[in-house]
Amino acid sequence: MPTATTASDPSPSPSLPASTQPSEPSQPSPEAPPPITPGPRARALLTLHEAALTSTLSALPASTFLACFPLLSTLAPDALRAVHAQMVERLREAARADFGVILEERGVLGRLNELEVLIGEARGRRESGEVGGGGEGGVAPHLLPPSALLAAHLGPSLAAAQGRLNAKEQTLESVNAELYEVVKGQWDEIEGLVAGVEGVLKDLEGAGAEMSGVERG
Known part of the structure; x- marks a missing residue:
């Protein structure tokens, strides 16, 4: 009687390693622009805003705030004063943040610094005109006599009027x-x-x- 031969199980094929996708190079984050150092006019603007903010917030003193809550001011006046101080400080921080956003969006500090540069250049040209002479005849325009300035300003108008009269x-x-x-x-x-x-x-x-x-x- 023939014996049944059992087929041996085929050996499992070795599994192929999963292909890994090449990792994308990480893009460097854009560098933040350096902070702008405010010039004299920019500092004056910041000082003016701070003074106006302080004056506005001082319009609601702690005594007026406590008067709005007579019962609580009697039971826990220190707690109400602390709430008032926190509220004033938060309003101050919010106003400063909003003002800073406006300054950044409009580029106010940079433009004020550019104005400082223009004024400095104008002063330099004026001083060089005073020292070395500017304009025709070696005389700076701001040093001309009144009659010459009047003639220079009224000359075109007078010439046009003379033409119309003729x-x-x-x-x-x-x-x-x-x-x-x-x-x-x-x-x-x-x-x-x-x-x-x-x-x-x-x-x-x-x-x-x-x-x-x-x-x-």
């Missing part, structure tokens, strides 16, 4: 010439009429003299 004068001359011709023609016509009337009067006088001679004869 045009009006030429127009009036042409109109007057036309009126003169019209008046001269009318005067000649009047003289002709007067001469005609004088001739008629002479004829009448002659006729009257003849009539008187006939009557005498």
Whole structure:
């Protein structure tokens, strides 16, 4: 009787290692811009804001705040004072944060510093003009006499006004010439009429003299 042969189980194939995806290189985070050092005008603006904020918050003193809660101010006045101090401090921090956001969004400090640079350059040019002379003739514009400054400012306007006056004068001359011709023609016509009337009067006088001679004869 044949014996059944048992087939041996095939050995499991070795598992392949899972392919690993190459890791993406991490992008460096953008560096934060360096803080702007405020100049004199920027510091003055910050000082003014701080003074205005302090003046505004001091409009609600602790005594007024306690008066709003008469029962609690009697039972726990120290706790109410602590609440008032915390509220004022939070309002101060919130106002400073909002003002800082506005300054950053508008670039106020940087622009004020640029204004400082422009003013410094203008002062340098003015000083160099005072020392070495600027403009025509070696005289700085701010050192010119009042008459020269007045002429420089009013010269273009006066020239334009003179041109308009000249045009009006030429127009009036042409109109007057036309009126003169019209008046001269009318005067000649009047003289002709007067001469005609004088001739008629002479004829009448002659006729009257003849009539008187006939009557005498």
